[in-house]
Amino acid sequence: MVNWTEMHDCYGDVDRVPALLEQVEREDDAEAWEELGYRLVLEHDLVFPASFASLPRLVCLASRSARARGLAGTILRCAAGHHGCDDxxxxxxxxxxxxxxxxDRHLQSRPVDYLATFLASLAAMEEYHWSAxxxxxxxxxxxxxxxxxxxEVTIAIGGHGRYSAIRDWNLGDVDRRDLRPALPEALSGTGRWMYETAVRDGRGALADGITHLFGKAECPQCASVFDVADEYTSANRPVLR
Incomplete structure (x- = not known):
């Protein structure tokens, strides 16, 4: 049982969030959802005790409410921040x-909010760096x-190309080297989940991008070859305490 007297929202209030939750549980009230959203997730992706205290009730609503699913996903994507609510x-x-x-069930329906759902799934797996x-x-x-x-190496993956380069703010990306995509069968862990999920759901461009993200890049300066995802993860994966 949540002790809401200890669960303040972004305004320091302890009574408004539970009242709003009760309201959206009774009816899909757009104004109540809007207020709930800005009380639970402040700009710059800050979350509060009331945000995590609300998660169980939001998850209960998520199967029938896109707003609940989206808000719960947003809260999870902010979970790597400095909120002091790890417990x-x-x-x-x-x-x-x-x-x-x-x-995952929602992803299989190939929804219009596919990428947002994919990112929320990564956050639920504690892969916050990729979710971000x-x-x-x-x-x-x-x-x-x-x-x-x-x-500093720029890794580009998109319609403009798939390459590593040195970024020159006057000349653009110079000394480009093509990325070397990973073989799908060589993927493991999160990379394998990302790829297989994208393929399962008919997201070819996403799946192809993932093979490049988890592939290898050549440094334009020293010509050494390194794993893109490993280096990015090492530099950006948050340490949860």
């Missing part, structure tokens, strides 16, 4: 597992340091 997040482990299964930056590979860029010479 509350841990207490939601069962609901997060249930939510992940619900999201993964796009649809029409215009994706990743900045990372070469693990051998430390020069």
């Amino acid at each position: 509350l997040l841990a207490n939601c482990a069962n609901e997060i597992s249930e939510f992940r299964e619900l999201l 930056v993964l796009g649809d590979f029409t215009d994706d860029f990743y900045q990372l340091a070469c693990p051998h010479c430390a020069v």
Whole structure:
């Protein structure tokens, strides 16, 4: 049982969120959902005790409410931030597992909000770094340091090309080197889940982008070859405490 007297929202209130939850549980009230959203997730992706305390009830609503599904997903995608509520997040482990299964069923319906659902699924797997930056590979860029010479390398995956380069703010991306995509059968862990899910759901462009994201890049400066996803994960994956 949640002690709402200890669960403040972004305004410091402890009574408004439970009242709003009761309201949206009774009826799909657009104004109530809007207020609930900005009380639970502040701009700059800040979340609060009331955000995590609301997750179980949002998950219960998520199978029949796109707003509940979207808000629960947004809260999870913010979970890697400095919110001081790790104990509350841990207490939601069962609901997060249930939510992940619900999201997977929704992905299989090939919805219009496919990418948002895909990103929420990654957050439910605690892959917050990918949840924060993964796009649809029409215009994706990743900045990372070469693990051998430390020069900043731009990784491009999209309609403009699939390459590593040195970014020059006057000349653009120079000394481009083609990426070397991973073989699908060589993928493992999160990369394999991402690829197989995209293929299952008929998202060819997403699946192709994932093979490049989990493939290899050549550093334009020292010509060393490194794993793109491994280096990005090492530099950006948050440490949860």
